[in-house]
Amino acid sequence: MASRVLRAGCCTVLRSAASAPVSVVRARSTTAAAASCSFLPRRTYRQFTASARAMSSSSSLFPGEPEGPVVKTEIPGPKSRAAIAELDEVFDTRSLNMLTDYQQSSGNYIADPDGNILLDVYAQIASIPVGYNNPSLIKAAHSDEMVNGLINRPALGNFPPKDWADVLKSGILKVAPKGLNQVFTAMAGSDANETAYKAAFMWRRQHERGGAHVEFTEEEMESAMHNKSPGASQLSIMSFKTGFHGRLFGSLSTTRSKPIHKLDIPAFDWPQATFPALKYPLDQHVEENRAAEKAALDEVEHIIKNYHVPPCAIIIEPIQSEGGDNHASPEFFRGLREVTRKHNILMIVDEVQTGVGATGKFWAHEHWDLPHPPDMVTFSKKAQTAGYYFGNPELRPNKPYRQFNTWMGDPARALLFRAIIDEIERLDLVNNTAKVGDYLFGKLEGLASKYPGQFENLRGKGMGTFIAFDNPKRDQFLAAAKKFGVNIGGSGQSAVRLRPMLIFQEKHADILIDRMEKIVQSL
Amino acid sequence: MASRVLRAGCCTVLRSAASAPVSVVRARSTTAAAASCSFLPRRTYRQFTASARAMSSSSSLFPGEPEGPVVKTEIPGPKSRAAIAELDEVFDTRSLNMLTDYQQSSGNYIADPDGNILLDVYAQIASIPVGYNNPSLIKAAHSDEMVNGLINRPALGNFPPKDWADVLKSGILKVAPKGLNQVFTAMAGSDANETAYKAAFMWRRQHERGGAHVEFTEEEMESAMHNKSPGASQLSIMSFKTGFHGRLFGSLSTTRSKPIHKLDIPAFDWPQATFPALKYPLDQHVEENRAAEKAALDEVEHIIKNYHVPPCAIIIEPIQSEGGDNHASPEFFRGLREVTRKHNILMIVDEVQTGVGATGKFWAHEHWDLPHPPDMVTFSKKAQTAGYYFGNPELRPNKPYRQFNTWMGDPARALLFRAIIDEIERLDLVNNTAKVGDYLFGKLEGLASKYPGQFENLRGKGMGTFIAFDNPKRDQFLAAAKKFGVNIGGSGQSAVRLRPMLIFQEKHADILIDRMEKIVQSL
Structure with a gap:
């Protein structure tokens, strides 16, 4: 459903299928096209770096990703529920958060089989650095x-x-x-x-x-085999x-x-x-x-x-x-x-x-x-x-x-x-994260003032987007987030932890802030 | 150098480079060509299975692999030694056995940067199942x-x-x-x-x-956090x-x-x-x-x-x-x-x-x-x-x-x-291994009779190719093996362990037996 990642020859392009019901607007820049759909030698590829850096503050670091979240069903929706039931026969699904359609996920956005697309600031427990289906990684994955x-x-x-x-x-x-x-x-x-x-x-x-030259003693070697000291x-x-x-x-x-x-x-x-x-x-x-x-x-x-x-x-x-x-x-x-x-x-x-x-x-x-x-x-x-x-x-x-x-x-x-x-390096993403983190932190301070107690102990100032706060109804907050189009994780007893990818920009921060305000209003 | 794995379009072919000095004869069967260089749907692909099984006892399970070992230099040779010295600056190389040219390795044969090609019955400590640069795996690696x-x-x-x-x-x-x-x-x-x-x-x-319904006690939860029983x-x-x-x-x-x-x-x-x-x-x-x-x-x-x-x-x-x-x-x-x-x-x-x-x-x-x-x-x-x-x-x-x-x-x-x-499944490799193992074991019994004490405690009969024996100069045996074109590993104090891949055939067993005889004669 929706758009699909297809390969044309050895290049990967994002194509909207004829039946696509989701109104996701996609755009592509010259930079992204060069990155995604070519086997340019590395040096040619590098030439894009400078222009990309100049662009990065205003334009998209991940051209072609959705412009915002799309929530079409409750999560999990009917297709996800059926697939989860099947999976549970052979694999423990009690810790399952969201069944994921990785083919449909793009940049900062994670998709599920029911056509829902969420802004993902959990990112596989802080493990996705440069976006789902990143064209440069697709290129690397195809290399000999x-x-x-x-x-x-x-x-x-x-x-x-x-x-x-x-x-x-x-x-x-x-x-x-x-x-x-x-x-x-x-x-x-x-x-x-x-x-x-x-x-x-x-x-x-x-x-x-x-020192390194001193040999092990017989006693050490013998006792180690019995899990005893001095060998162990x-x-x-x-x-x-x-x-x-x-x-x-x-x-x-x-x-x-x-x-x-x-x-x-x-x-x-x-x-x-x-x-x-x-x-x-x-x-x-x-x-x-x-x-x-x-x-x-x-x-x-x-x-x-x-x-x-x-x-x-x-x-x-x-x-x-x-x-x-x-x-x-x-x-x-x-x-x-x-x-x-x-x-x-x-x-x-x-x-x-x-x-x-x-x-x-x-x-x-x-x-x-x-x-x-x-x-x-x-x-x-x-x-x-x-x-x-x-x-x-x-x-x-x-x-x-x-x-x-x-x-x-x-x-x-x-x-x-x-x-x-x-x-x-190409997209200067560490500096991007530092800047966007400051922007996001400022906006969160605004929310914290507006909603006392909801964004408690706001922390991570000057630490990029590695930001967290406590919420008295944390687990409800995280569950509600999906309804508002955002995938967020928690940590400890009461923290909401933000773990955006390194391609997270001010426009994503604006969406996140907007949705978090709606979440706390809903609780 | 020698032949190289190159991609033509999305298909991978083994090509002899013009400068290739190694006289490695390669052959291709219809089965292998279908497996390596096509994106046939899985069912079409399966049709080859029956004919492959019929062929497997006599013909090659890995068309295109070298016909035998080629030893051109001492191991490590000059190119390897230079590369190892460079690697050692950042990575502990004291356990290094052989610097490997994986691009040049094929089927049962492992190559090094100096152009040496060894029959590999160690197989990355028993970890390579179906041969180096297996065409079916190359195909899988290229899939979306x-x-x-x-x-x-x-x-x-x-x-x-x-x-x-x-x-x-x-x-x-x-x-x-x-x-x-x-x-x-x-x-x-x-x-x-x-x-x-x-x-x-x-x-x-x-x-x-x-039972599963009984909750943890406070004492268990508290003590677990201190690494103490009853929680731990x-x-x-x-x-x-x-x-x-x-x-x-x-x-x-x-x-x-x-x-x-x-x-x-x-x-x-x-x-x-x-x-x-x-x-x-x-x-x-x-x-x-x-x-x-x-x-x-x-x-x-x-x-x-x-x-x-x-x-x-x-x-x-x-x-x-x-x-x-x-x-x-x-x-x-x-x-x-x-x-x-x-x-x-x-x-x-x-x-x-x-x-x-x-x-x-x-x-x-x-x-x-x-x-x-x-x-x-x-x-x-x-x-x-x-x-x-x-x-x-x-x-x-x-x-x-x-x-x-x-x-x-x-x-x-x-x-x-x-x-x-x-x-x-396609090549019926478990049955192949059972049969070839019996063949190899029989040949080893012959060697054991001919060279008393050199193939001591021969073991693994009826256990496929998972065969071992003891040799009184085991470490010299393993070192000498490379000179004779074979890569073999040891285990325990004195065992020579054979860990061929599942595509190991009688023709490889014959080479291995021939080389092991030369090894013991040389010790």
């Missing part, structure tokens, strides 16, 4: 390189492709955080964090042994209350978001520190917040010195993204870096949700102006692949096969991330 | 569906694609083991196992609580000595292969039972082997009844694949199923390496003729995606979001697995 990466999947640690250095350098490593020039590739946020933890344990024990180390990873770092056994032991994530699963006896609970608006609670952050840092230091399973690393999100969009100040993070260095503890920054542009910088921790870079930074979601960056060669374990697995990532996904990075 | 799966990656638990039920039913679930009709999709073998463990813990605790359960997963189940924190706690996999990483206090150490040839050690298996089963039962952290599940590989290709009899596995049922313990069969045809059945546990199916079966590697199958609705946790993560697999990889399944 991508087909090769998909069908000839390597065991990357044993048999890397001849051009793997180039793929890394022109992609993943091109955006490496300052001071970190190495990468270990993984599959998803959880294993990105867990492999970083493993690196931390191996680093710390090596340090304790006296009695060390820990410290995390923060209400933090989220994944759901596998090691990462879940550091996740402290909600009981439902943790119940019944065995966990390591690892420590947690209090994340400072800031009060908003920040400028009205300067002293209280400073005291809260000071207390949190003191607690961190106390745990490092006293916890019975000593931490070798801390892991922290720049903004606690699942736990309710909890922020702390750059001073707090600089203090944390100081404490970790003082006690020879590694600092792992979990940028799985905050990374890749959404905060108006490529990495959220760039907001902190750290005097020393973190030891490791983990990434996933908008990167469409995962892993951890590190800068210190000591974080390469002393022997091969200690940090290893069959796939060690996915070259197809690494190639897609490279195309995403190119698109972000 | 695949492009959509790649560029519009869903959070599958929240926003599944409208046709996800169909993708599962026509792919992953079409090959579900008997008695198991549900799937939880994951990313790699480790998280496939860990999500299965999580399902086991939740199932057991629900059972202990009295004090239960375990039992595994077997020398077993391998992955390298993340939960899976690594069940992995018992080698110290290097486990050293310094904290582990759960979970029990291990002895895997029976069979003596070969099996028909000369019937009584001893039966006694070893009986003792192992007794130990399992003893641990279930007495271990201080009670197991809620056991996990076992049909053949211990990393730990040295250790086999046990169908009677042993039937006995294990009986013990687990008697004590209300779940049985998880880890088919990450044994699954998808390599043992001459689609799932290795089909060799056992179990009276009751396993509770869960995990898969990855040749499936190019991962997850666990289960049959019992009770293994769906009582509430949503308990077994959940952002991606929950990868639709692009699920679509690729569907194309792999189609190719396996």
Whole structure:
């Protein structure tokens, strides 16, 4: 139904089918046509960058996307309900939010099988960077390189492709955080964090042994096979209350978001520190917040010195993204870096949700102006692949096969991330997000004044579009949003979290603000 | 260099470049041409199946692949060494086995940048099912569906694609083991196992609580947030000595292969039972082997009844694949199923390496003729995606979001697995592997007689091409293999493990046998 993505030859075009009942107006610019429907060599392609940057403040960053939401049925509508019932026979659908028609989704807009088209500011839990059916990604997906990466999947640690250095350098490593020039590739946020933890344990024990040259003892090798110390180390990873770092056994032991994530699963006896609970608006609670952050840092230091399973690393999100969009100040993070260095503890920054542009910088921790870079930074979601960056060669374990697995990532996904990075650069999307975020935040402040209590604890100022607020009827707010044509997610107990894509513009912010006003009026 | 994979329009053809120095003879049959270079609808495509089956015993299952290995330089050669040095600046290359030119690899043959072409019976650690640059997979990779799966990656638990039920039913679930009709999709073998463990813990605790309707207590919810019992359960997963189940924190706690996999990483206090150490040839050690298996089963039962952290599940590989290709009899596995049922313990069969045809059945546990199916079966590697199958609705946790993560697999990889399944069916590759495995095993028995001690403990009879033997100079054997044009892997302390693809035929077995004879003569 409606318009369909069809391929004409090797080019993809958006075509309105004859039967299309939806009045979605689509437009195409020269830039978009060049990006979507050609196999121009990369340099020619680049020539569009300058003009695109000049255009981006006013014109569309995603020509051809719908001009606004279209709500035709309740959601889920009849077609979705039938398909969900069929799916439930073989797949747990209780967490299903919206059955999606990805072929019909475009740019900032997500579609469902009943012809509903919503402005999507949840974006697959913050995982879509440059829009549904982005023409540049379609082009990358059709490349010989991508087909090769998909069908000839390597065991990357044993048999890397001849051009793997180039793929890394022109992609993943091109955006490496300052001071970190190495990468270990993984599959998803959880294993990105867990492999970083493993690196931390191996680093710390090596340090304790006296260096990379010191061999393991017989006792270590024997006891490791029985899951006992000293071979299995009695060390820990410290995390923060209400933090989220994944759901596998090691990462879940550091996740402290909600009981439902943790119940019944065995966990390591690892420590947690209090994340400072800031009060908003920040400028009205300067002293209280400073005291809260000071207390949190003191607690961190106390745990490092006293916890019975000593931490070798801390892991922290720049903004606690699942736990309710909890922020702390750059001073707090600089203090944390100081404490970790003082006690020879590694600092792992979990940028799985905050990374890749959404905060108006490529990495959220760039907001902190750290005097020393973190030891490791983990990434996933908008990167469409995962892993951890590190800068210190000591974080390469002393022997091969200690940090290893069959796939060690996915070259197809690494190639897609490279195309995403190119698109972000071509359209200057990090700066776009910073600017649009400021615009959106200003409009939200207006709504917060107009509707007291409905947009409580508005937060994320100066952090791009990574914005959240609390609403007393949050779950109703999120459910109602779909009726008004917007797909929004929540986090923590009462937060509405905004996670637009990087192609979100002022015109989308205007629609979002308009619809959110209607939502709160309806509650 | 040499021949290159080029696309003409939307079709992929293998072309010999004018400068090609390698004398690789390529041939094409009507079947292959139809498979590689057309967008015929699926039904037309199917018509080739019958004739392909008739042909498969004599003609090539991969028309166009090289006729034999070509060794032009030492490995790594000069081009490889230069590229490896560059790669090592940003990526740990100490576990690198061979830098690979995937564009030049074809069917059973793996190529490197120096023009060497080896018969590959390691196949990316048993992960390539139907050959490098398989034309049917190239076709699938070019489809609109695949492009959509790649560029519009869903959070599958929240926003599944409208046709996800169909993708599962026509792919992953079409090959579900008997008695198991549900799937939880994951990313790699480790998280496939860990999500299965999580399902086991939740199932057991629900059972202990009295059913799905019994709510969690305040104490459970509070203690879970502190990684303490009763919220974090004090239960375990039992595994077997020398077993391998992955390298993340939960899976690594069940992995018992080698110290290097486990050293310094904290582990759960979970029990291990002895895997029976069979003596070969099996028909000369019937009584001893039966006694070893009986003792192992007794130990399992003893641990279930007495271990201080009670197991809620056991996990076992049909053949211990990393730990040295250790086999046990169908009677042993039937006995294990009986013990687990008697004590209300779940049985998880880890088919990450044994699954998808390599043992001459689609799932290795089909060799056992179990009276009751396993509770869960995990898969990855040749499936190019991962997850666990289960049959019992009770293994769906009582509430949503308990077994959940952002991606929950990868639709692009699920679509690729569907194309792999189609190719396996089209060419009858499981039966091919059973037949070729018997042929290869017979030839290896001949070598074992001719070279006493060189092909010791030959094992895997009747298990397709999943064959191994011990060699006293194993590591030299593997290194020498490349000089003779063969890429082979090892497992355990002294095993040479054969892991050919499913398109491995008698002609390849003949080459392999010839080269292995030369290898042992050279040692």
